[in-house]
Amino acid sequence: MAEPAETTEPNAFEALGGEAAVRALVDAFYDLMDLEPRFAHLRSLHPTDLDGSRDKLFWFLCGWLGGPDHYIERFGHPRLRARHLPFPIGIRERDEWLACMGEAMVHERVNEPLRQRLAEAFAGTADWMRNRAGA
Ligand code: HEM
Numbered sequence: 001m002a003e004p005a006e007t008t009e010p011n012a013f014e015a016l017g018g019e020a021a022v023r024a025l026v027d028a029f030y031d032l033m034d035l036e037p038r039f040a041h042l043r044s045l046h047p048t049d050l051d052g053s054r055d056k057l058f059w060f061l062c063g064w065l066g067g068p069d070h071y072i073e074r075f076g077h078p079r080l081r082a083r084h085l086p087f088p089i090g091i092r093e094r095d096e097w098l099a100c101m102g103e104a105m106v107h108e109r110v111n112e113p114l115r116q117r118l119a120e121a122f123a124g125t126a127d128w129m130r131n132r133a134g135a
Pocket of ligand 1: 052056087097125127130
């Protein structure tokens with residue numbers, strides 16, 4: 001499977017609205033994960049304090065969407081699949097992550113064609129992250 005940076009068009013970052021919009025999307029994503037009971041299982045895999053997760057996903061997504069490489073500048077190659085190996089990710093976790101991000105995009109009023117395109121790219125990356133058979 002291709003590395004995440006190759007899965008989206010280079011201009012998705014601008015189409016979304018730049019850094020402020022990426023930050024708002026990440027905040028909506030983690031707010032939903034934190035507050036919605038249906039994401040409690042996904043939430044339980046994450047640290048008690050989500051501030052570091054928010055920053056890292058924001059930095060990563062800027063580059064993944066075709067914007068500035070904040071994550072790579074700080075941490076080098078994302079090695080995202082390897083970094084997720086400590087967390088059991090099966091179909092259930094993948095689908096919860098994608099549902100949470102889908103709701104965050106609706107919350108942030110990402111326009112329909114872009115939302116569709118990003119949902120497909122997220123789905124590819126999230127599926128590639130699976131490290132446990134079955135649900
Ligand atoms: C498929 C289900 C997924 C689960 C269950 C999951 C879970 C987690 C957890 C528990 C962490 C650790 C949080 C922390 O270090 O603060 C993490 C980190 C991270 N996740 Fe995910 N994740 C998933 C998918 C994704 C996807 C699809 C992306 C990107 C599109 C992503 C990007 C990141 C990034 C950038 C980090 C920080 C890595 C680091 O530098 O330590 N994750 N994820």
